[in-house]
Amino acid sequence: MASRKKSADQPAKIVSIFEAVESPGAALSKRDEILAAATRLFLSQGYESVSMDLVAQEAGAARRTLYNQFPAGKEELFRAVVERVWSAFPVLDIVAEAETQSDPDIGLRRIATAVASFWEPPLAIAFLRMVIAEGPRFPDLTESFFTHGKTPAMSAVRAYIEKQGELGVLSIRDGERAARQFLGLIDEPLLWIRVLGREEKFTRAERQDVIDEAVDIFLGHYRVKPKARKA
Incomplete structure (x- = not known):
């Protein structure tokens, strides 16, 4: 019984970034948290209106963390989102x-x-x-x-x-x-x-x-x- 409960408590594996977007409480890597946040913003506000500061706020991440992972800024972040989309x-x-x-x-x-x-x-x-x-x-x-x-x-x-x-x-x-x-x-x-x-x-x-x-x-x-x- 214990093993069954442990299995039930384990978070479902997130395969696509769209699943991550729709599962805000899911256990994600920091990178996927950022990519899911960026995807939500790109979809709701369009590419032009999204800033790195907005993504950091949506992801609950420090601005420095965002730029450490995507030093070239929003263009590099969007490329990473596209790669993550197609990885599924x-x-x-x-x-x-x-x-x-x-x-x-x-x-x-x-x-x-x-x-x-x-x-x-x-x-x-x-x-x-x-x-x-x-x-x-x-x-x-x-x-x-x-x-x-x-x-x-x-x-x-x-x-x-x-x-x-x-x-x-x-x-x-x-x-x-x-x-x-x-x-x-x-x-x-x-x-x-x-x-x-x-x-x-x-x-x-x-x-x-x-x-x-x-x-x-x-x-x-x-x-x-x-x-x-x-x-």
Whole structure:
């Protein structure tokens, strides 16, 4: 019984920065406390209105502590937030798994599930909206979002698809385009409609249908067809 109580008292592991934002009482490292505070402020006030002093106050940290960790100021802090946001996207681990490498049906399904789960939290949508809204005035925000997150993730998916082409499982002429097509089959129905302001809520079954159909459509087009045996 004692061990069960100890287990129940242990704080839940925080995986994404959005979970940290929504769990102010959770046990976090000092760095994650700062990043969660910065994320809350960026989302509620926009990038321009947030100062390092505001972040220090929100995080309950000394200004010196903030600058010790992020000496270049707000730009470096935002980059760290972006990196922390994307650290919850496990695509780099997924594409390296042996089972994933041996079967694109398994690999693509796991990637699609990770993509759908990554964009499921409302705060993830709010963060993307913020980057889009602030991007024209602060191009470095968009650059950070791509350089420290989206680009490495896209590169991993592209490399996985190209590897399946090299193995003769998929027929790939343009790995970049194929990766964008695959992710588009997931993002278009599950992500962009919400980014544009439609507060759509998908059931687990609906999300799974999107994932299954994305994999089936992609493999239906790109999978190498077995040669018919001669009679």
